[in-house]
Amino acid sequence: MTDGTRTSADAREWARAGTELLLDAVADFDEAGFSASSVLPEWTRGHLAAHVAANADALCNLVHWAATGEQTPMYASAEERAAGIAKGPALTADELRSWLTASAHRLAGGLDGLTDEQWQHQVVTAQGRTVPATELPWMRAREVCVHAVDLGTGVTFADLPSGFLTALVDEISTKRGLTGLPDGPLPEVAAWLAGRPHTLADAPELGPWL
Structure with missing residues (x-):
């Protein structure tokens, strides 16, 4: 489970x-x-x-x-x-x-x-x-x-459960093969990984997901 x-x-x-x-x-x-x-x-x-x-x-x-x-x-x-x-x-x-x-x-x-x-x-x-x-x-x-x-x-992603965001970041970063993540609030990192609008400075653009 x-x-x-x-x-x-x-x-x-x-x-x-x-x-x-x-x-x-x-x-x-x-x-x-x-x-x-x-x-x-x-x-x-x-x-x-x-x-x-x-x-x-x-x-x-x-x-x-x-x-x-x-x-x-x-x-x-x-x-x-x-x-x-x-x-x-x-x-x-x-x-x-x-x-x-x-x-x-x-x-x-x-x-x-x-x-x-x-x-x-x-x-x-x-x-x-x-x-x-x-x-x-x-x-x-x-x-x-x-x-x-x-x-x-x-x-916004900040309105989503923090546990969900942690699991989402773990899954998408693994699927994207990323070994490191940009610094920033968890909701913004999740939004960036998901290919949605975010406020992270200098984070590379990622393709769409989901």
Whole structure:
């Protein structure tokens, strides 16, 4: 249940906190709010909300896999994944908010229902990695926490749980093959590693992540 600086229980709490931040951020959005630009290039907030909602639906497929042994991939195809994101701007604000909320609650309920044995069952991510179901809360925590910032409503990396930021920095720096990190506050280092806007002086530019 442990991977370096995090546990599955940690990740479930971070996913809960990130979901709360994200749902609070969109609570008062009307159509104009969702059609405004996000922090991510070429994505509106509607695209981003649809992506996060579709991610919850996809992770529910992996929860089903872990619970039943029936192989249910996150997405049937790359085209299906893209279609889920693309339909965001076509939905009304209420429809998009309802999808975002319902999918998040359905995923949380599915995770809560897994037994100790089912948590150890192996599933396959959209990137083709075979992982135990204990990895699913971390996958969701990354999505909701980072994308809560990406909405561009004023939520920053400093608003995310410090334990999450530590685990995120550890994971991304390892994946990027970095042996050293710039000096600076943890939230700014995490933002830099994630390829998001930051205040670190003289830090080299990194490519996109997540």
